[in-house]
Every structure is written in C-alpha cells, then in structure tokens.
Amino acid sequence: DMKVTQMPRYLIKRMGENVLLECGQDMSHETMYWYRQDPGLGLQLIYISYDVDSNSEGDIPKGYRVSRKKREHFSLILDSAKTNQTSVYFCASSSGQGDEQYFGPGTRLTVL
Amino acid sequence: QQKVQQSPESLTVSEGAMASLNCTFSDGTSDNFRWYRQHSGKGLEVLVSIFSDGEKEEGRFTAHLNRASLHVSLHIREPQPSDSAVYLCAMYYAQGLTFGLGTRVSVFP
Numbered sequence: 001d002m003k004v005t006q007m008p009r010y011l012i013k014r015m016g017e018n019v020l021l022e023c024g025q026d027m028s029h030e031t032m033y034w035y036r037q038d039p040g041l042g043l044q045l046i047y048i049s050y051d052v053d054s055n056s057e058g059d060i061p062k063g064y065r066v067s068r069k070k071r072e073h074f075s076l077i078l079d080s081a082k083t084n085q086t087s088v089y090f091c092a093s094s095s096g097q098g099d100e101q102y103f104g105p106g107t108r109l110t111v112l
Numbered sequence: 113q114q115k116v117q118q119s120p121e122s123l124t125v126s127e128g129a130m131a132s133l134n135c136t137f138s139d140g141t142s143d144n145f146r147w148y149r150q151h152s153g154k155g156l157e158v159l160v161s162i163f164s165d166g167e168k169e170e171g172r173f174t175a176h177l178n179r180a181s182l183h184v185s186l187h188i189r190e191p192q193p194s195d196s197a198v199y200l201c202a203m204y205y206a207q208g209l210t211f212g213l214g215t216r217v218s219v220f221p
Contacts, residue, residue: 004155033208040213041213042200042211042212042213042214043200043209043211045207045208045209045210048207048208056207058207058208059207090155090156092156097207097208098144098204100146100158100161101158101208101209102158103148103155103156103157104155105154105155106153106154106155
C-alpha cells in the first residue's frame with residue numbers, strides 16, 4: 001500500500017524556535033513536495049525536491065528551507081519560526097513531475 | 113488572482129442525487145488536471161486525473177474537461193454521507209500543482 005507519512009502530526013512552538021517537519025514515502029518516488037494550507041489561500045507550494053540534494057523553490061519559499069539526503073525522506077525546516085507560519089503543512093510525492101501526487105496526512109503547526 | 117477558481121463554495125445534496133462541481137482556470141496551457149477530496153482533518157485523496165478534452169470516469173466520480181472553455185467539472189453519482197468533504201480542483205503547471213480553494217460538499221441521508 002503506497003504511503004506518505006508525516007511527523008509530527010501536531011506541533012506547538014514559540015516564535016523564534018526552530019521547527020523540523022519530517023516526511024517519508026515508501027514508493028521510491030523521485031519527486032517530493034511541501035505545501036502549506038491556509039483558509040482563504042488554499043494549498044501553496046513551498047518547495048520541490050527532484051531527488052537527493054536537488055531542491056527547488058516553489059511559490060512561497062521565504063522563511064523555509066528543506067533537506068533531502070535520502071530519496072525516501074524530505075524535511076522542511078523553519079529557522080526561527082514566526083507566528084504567520086502557523087498552518088497545516090502537507091508533504092506529497094510523485095514518481096515524476098506531472099505524475100500523480102500522493103499526499104501525507106498533514107502536520108498542524110501552531111507558532112505562538 | 114487565483115489561477116484556479118472553484119464554484120460553488122459549498123453544496124448540500126441528498127444521498128443518491130447527483131452532485132456537480134465546477135472549476136475554471138486562468139489559462140489553457142496545462143493539459144493536466146486533477147480532482148482531490150479532503151475529509152476534515154485529513155490529507156488529500158486523488159479522485160480523477162484528466163489530461164484531454166472529454167470525460168474520464170473513476171467509479172462514481174466523472175470529470176469533464178473543456179480546455180477551450182477553461183473549464184473542468186466533477187460529477188458525483190449517487191453521493192453518500194461518507195462523500196461529505198472538501199473537493200479540490202488542481203491544475204498542473206511548470207513546477208507542480210496549483211489548487212482551487214475547494215467546494216465543501218455535504219451529503220444528507
């Protein structure tokens with residue numbers, strides 16, 4: 001069964017703290033994505049990774065960075081989190097660009 | 113302005129009636145469209161992917177694409193209460209998917 005996992009599912013941090021969101025997939029997909037979902041704005045693409053150490057900015061990369069050292073893992077890092085980064089973050093993977101994207105269950109991040 | 117616009121914002125249907133959702137997009141350059149479903153507090157589940165004008169059926173879900181009209185629709189046949197969710201239309205562009213804001217569908221017995 002194809003699966004994308006995200007950890008943690010819920011996270012509360014204070015402004016200025018560092019945040020690490022982790023994503024895993026068991027499908028050997030080359031391409032992985034990070035999105036955030038906010039009311040009134042919908043899903044917005046933060047970063048794409050085309051494979052290990054091959055990452056590209058999406059539409060809203062400011063304030064975020066990513067790391068992909070293994071094909072099956074893709075991390076989203078917030079250095080010094082801000083209150084406006086409170087959101088639900090989704091990871092997705094696909095076998096290639098334009099192919100079906102499979103989504104994880106999301107991480108609800110609250111920055112106080 | 114959102115590249116993908118969905119209507120209606122919300123829809124209430126009776127169990128067994130047809131539900132119809134609409135999506136218009138800002139340009140006709142993409143040939144890669146998808147409908148996703150998102151139950152409350154959950155991730156996205158792909159329902160139908162459509163890549164050419166015409167119709168694509170996946171079980172009770174049928175998508176219709178008309179790129180000349182910049183329009184893609186989703187029809188849900190015999191909706192059930194378990195189909196109550198937010199339905200998201202997405203269009204593939206250079207880097208990835210761009211999503212509409214969704215249609216909230218409520219199905220009552």
